[in-house]
Amino acid sequence: MFYIRLFATYLRIGILGELEYRANFWISLVQSALDLCVALGGLAVVFNHTDTLGGWRQEELLALVGVYFLIGGLIRTIIRPSMTKFMDDVRQGTLDFTLTKPADSQVLVSIQSIEIWRLVDVLIALPVLGIALLRLGARLGLLDTAVFAVTLLSGALIIYSFWLMLSTCAFWFVKVENIQVIFMSMWQAGRWPVSIYPAWLRAVLTFLVPVAFATTVPASAVSGRITDASLVGTVALAVAMLLVSRWFWRVGIRFYSGASA
Amino acid sequence: MFAYYPIYRGYFRTSLMLMFQYRIAMLIWLLGGIIEPLMYLVIWRTVSLQQGGSVGSYSTNDFVVYFIAMMMVSHGTFTWIMWEYVYRIRMGQFSVMLLKPIHPIHSDIADNIGYKFLTLTVMGPTVLLLAWFFDASWQPAFWTLAAFVPVLILAFLMRFYWEWSLAMVAFWTLRIDAMNQAYIVVTLFFSGKLAPLTLFPEIVQRAADLLPFRWMLYFPVEVLLGRVTPRDLLIGLGAQLFWLLAGYLVMQLIYRAGIKRYAAFGA
Numbered sequence: 304m305f306y307i308r309l310f311a312t313y314l315r316i317g318i319l320g321e322l323e324y325r326a327n328f329w330i331s332l333v334q335s336a337l338d339l340c341v342a343l344g345g346l347a348v349v350f351n352h353t354d355t356l357g358g359w360r361q362e363e364l365l366a367l368v369g370v371y372f373l374i375g376g377l378i379r380t381i382i383r384p385s386m387t388k389f390m391d392d393v394r395q396g397t398l399d400f401t402l403t404k405p406a407d408s409q410v411l412v413s414i415q416s417i418e419i420w421r422l423v424d425v426l427i428a429l430p431v432l433g434i435a436l437l438r439l440g441a442r443l444g445l446l447d448t449a450v451f452a453v454t455l456l457s458g459a460l461i462i463y464s465f466w467l468m469l470s471t472c473a474f475w476f477v478k479v480e481n482i483q484v485i486f487m488s489m490w491q492a493g494r495w496p497v498s499i500y501p502a503w504l505r506a507v508l509t510f511l512v513p514v515a516f517a518t519t520v521p522a523s524a525v526s527g528r529i530t531d532a533s534l535v536g537t538v539a540l541a542v543a544m545l546l547v548s549r550w551f552w553r554v555g556i557r558f559y560s561g562a563s564a
Numbered sequence: 565m566f567a568y569y570p571i572y573r574g575y576f577r578t579s580l581m582l583m584f585q586y587r588i589a590m591l592i593w594l595l596g597g598i599i600e601p602l603m604y605l606v607i608w609r610t611v612s613l614q615q616g617g618s619v620g621s622y623s624t625n626d627f628v629v630y631f632i633a634m635m636m637v638s639h640g641t642f643t644w645i646m647w648e649y650v651y652r653i654r655m656g657q658f659s660v661m662l663l664k665p666i667h668p669i670h671s672d673i674a675d676n677i678g679y680k681f682l683t684l685t686v687m688g689p690t691v692l693l694l695a696w697f698f699d700a701s702w703q704p705a706f707w708t709l710a711a712f713v714p715v716l717i718l719a720f721l722m723r724f725y726w727e728w729s730l731a732m733v734a735f736w737t738l739r740i741d742a743m744n745q746a747y748i749v750v751t752l753f754f755s756g757k758l759a760p761l762t763l764f765p766e767i768v769q770r771a772a773d774l775l776p777f778r779w780m781l782y783f784p785v786e787v788l789l790g791r792v793t794p795r796d797l798l799i800g801l802g803a804q805l806f807w808l809l810a811g812y813l814v815m816q817l818i819y820r821a822g823i824k825r826y827a828a829f830g831a
Contacts, residue, residue: 333742488596
């Protein structure tokens with residue numbers, strides 16, 4: 304309950320802060336619309352020349368685009384800005400102010416900066432996903448929807464835990480912002496099902512940078528092609544990564560001694 | 565012309581030394597330029613295999629070679645000036661550049677070429693590795709290979725002048741993110757980055773004819789692949805020269821208006 308209130312507070316601060324820059328809303332909207340153009344335009348050109356891509360039909364890939372935007376919006380709204388601020392704090396020693404607050408430091412760090420205008424990505428994702436679901440319609444029951452929600456949540460948690468672990472490295476290596484650039488470069492490959500990539504790239508996108516779990520897996524749940532094994536595996540991985548990242552965070556925080564101390 | 569030689573040599577030296585300090589960051593920035601064409605390579609290769617080995621006039625192997633060539637040409641001609649200009653103006657660094665008795669575009673060109681040489685150490689092996697992995701076969705004719713050199717240089721220069729011109733919008737507004745992204749999206753569709761232009765609907769192709777982008781990427785790639793006739797080559801070179809000249813004039817025009825508008829922060 305306390306943490307929900309905390310989150311609401313940070314959200315309010317985020318909204319107040321960004322309301323001062325209302326033009327940013329329009330800029331975000333234009334940027335998201337352009338991203339959508341790339342995703343849909345790419346789909347349109349490809350499906351002009353084929354009916355399926357690696358076994359995926361067009362509306363299934365549309366669902367994938369929706370998932371891609373949904374999780375991408377989550378990353379850009381909360382995860383990336385918060386983690387960027389965290390890394391700055393480590394470098395400048397201002398993390399002390401976060402640590403002295405009477406709440407769990409990992410939670411504080413993870414929600415401390417919210418760029419609400421980036422939610423536009425989520426707003427765009429919903430109709431895309433809706434249209435895709437409508438066109439897949441007939442074969443989507445209650446169970447499938449539940450599985451989809453579970454995989455989506457697991458995917459989000461995997462991405463969060465992964466990003467937290469990378470950021471935690473800042474305690475030792477201080478300058479790690481470039482890791483985010485690596486992630487965002489790899490992320491764009493998630494617009495397409497990872498099954499079409501050659502084995503080595505698929506392995507990279509699954510295990511080295513877990514893009515596949517956040518995009519391909521939920522999209523395959525919605526198109527009814529997910530196997531029980533990959534469902535269980537994804538949930539298990541989400542739980543495992545959450546625990547490991549939590550542990551890693553504690554190790555890091557114990558190592559941290561302030562920038563000037 | 566030759567008066568610039570020692571100046572450029574100096575610029576190269578300082579920019580290389582500077583970049584060597586940030587070598588890891590340099591490599592990381594390369595990643596995006598590798599992933600994107602690789603992604604489209606895999607997609608079109610998959611489509612082609614599904615369609616029985618070819619789409620349009622492109623065979624599966626043609627797609628592989630096309631996107632590997634696109635990776636090289638795209639890397640060879642890309643600039644990051646549109647992001648740098650804003651910092652330059654916001655931080656007042658531009659004042660220093662104005663004091664120098666030489667047009668600031670020269671240090672940017674030298675910087676860019678220096679970066680390209682430094683990153684060749686990674687791009688080269690990457691290209692070879694991908695060519696080996698996807699079993700690419702490429703038999704260029706000697707004359708198209710020879711023609712590729714001036715074509716690539718012209719593509720580099722015209723792209724540089726146009727993007728430098730676009731970057732100067734920062735004199736008027738510092739909110740350039742959306743505009744830069746719009747530019748990237750437009751180039752994606754009209755330069756052949758997403759797919760060979762002939763696979764697009766007729767209307768996109770006609771629009772691409774009227775825009776400069778196909779001459780920046782698609783044309784050099786087609787020349788490298790040997791998919792042009794001598795006549796295509798001459799038309800292409802003419803178009804490149806035209807757009808280079810136009811870009812040069814636009815750059816001069818905007819630059820003059822821009823420095824009139826520029827007021828250093830902190831002054």
